[in-house]
C-alpha cells in the first residue's frame with residue numbers, strides 16, 4: 001500500500017531493531033501510552049524484534065478501557081428511558097457495567113443506536129424532536145474537539161433535545177498518576193501521537209522535566225514505534241530525559257490551535273474516575289457553565305451506587321504495566337472478545353483483546 005508501505009518496510013524495521021540491540025546495555029521498561037500503538041506492536045510482533053532487555057508495557061490509552069464503571073451504569077440507566085434515543089460508538093455497547101451492558105438494554109427494547117460521529121446525533125435530534133437524544137461522549141483529547149463542535153452547533157441550531165453524557169479523559173494527568181504511584185515500573189514513555197496532533201507536546205515537556213523521564217511522541221506505524229523505542233533507549237542509556245518528537249509528519253509543538261480553541265470554549269477541566277485506576281485529579285473534561293444545559297447528567301440526575309464486583313479481572317494491573325494479559329487466569333478462557341469480563345478485552349485497542357488476537361497461543365508453544 002502506497003504511503004503506508006514506507007512505514008512498514010521489513011528491512012528498515014530490522015535495521016532499527018539492530019540499532020536498538022547495539023544501543024541497549026541495560027534492561028529498560030518502556031510504556032506505549034496509546035491503545036493504537038499496542039495494537040500495532042501486537043499485530044507486527046514488534047516485541048519479538050527487540051532484545052530481551054527491552055520490555056514494552058501497555059498503557060492506559062484506550063478510551064473504551066478506561067471509561068469508569070459508574071459512567072457505564074449511568075449510560076445504561078439513561079438509555080433505558082422511553083423518552084431517550086441513546087447514541088454511542090459501537091465498542092461501548094459491549095463494555096460491562098456493574099450488572100449489564102448497553103447491548104442488554106437495547107435487546108430489552110431501548111432505542112440505542114450506533115453512530116460514527118457526534119454530528120450524526122445532531123441529525124437524529126433534528127429528526128426526533130419529541131425525544132431526548134443523548135450521545136455517549138468518551139475519549140481522549142482526540143475526540144473532544146468533535147464533541148465540543150457538536151455541542152456548539154446544537155446551541156447555534158437551537159436544538160433543545162441534544163445532550164452529551166460526557167466522560168472525557170486527558171493523557172498528561174494519567175501519566176503523572178502512574179509516575180507518582182508507589183509501584184511504578186515505567187522508565188520511559190512512547191507519547192500519544194494522535195493526542196499530541198491536537199494538543200501539541202508542551203504539557204509533556206513539564207512532565208518529562210518534573211519526573212526526569214524520557215517521553216518520545218510516537219506514531220502508529222511499525223517503523224514509528226521502533227524509532228520511538230530507539231530514541232527512548234538512547235536517552236535512557238545516556239541518562240538524559242526530554243521530550244522528543246518522533247511523529248514530526250503529524251505533530252507540532254503547539255498542536256492544533258482551532259481544535260484547542262473549541263475545546264476551551266465548551267469544556268472545563270474536572271477530576272475523572274478511570275476504570276481500574278480510580279479518580280485522578282484534573283484528568284477529565286466536562287461541559288462548562290455556558291454549555292451545561294447540554295449535560296445529560298444534569299438533565300437526568302441519574303444516581304448510581306458504588307458496586308463491589310467480584311471478578312478475576314486484573315485489567316487495573318494491566319493498565320499500569322504491572323501485569324500482562326497472559327498473567328490473567330481468565331484470559332482466553334472465561335474472558336474472550338465475544339464474552340469480555342473486563343474493558344481491556346472489549347476494545348480492539350485494549351491490551352487483552354490485542355493479545356487474544358495476536359498472541360493467544362503463545363503459552364502453548
Ligand code: SF4
Nearest residue numbers: 313314328335342352
Ligand atoms: S483477560 Fe479479561 S478478565 Fe483478564 S485482565 Fe483482561 S479483560 Fe480482565
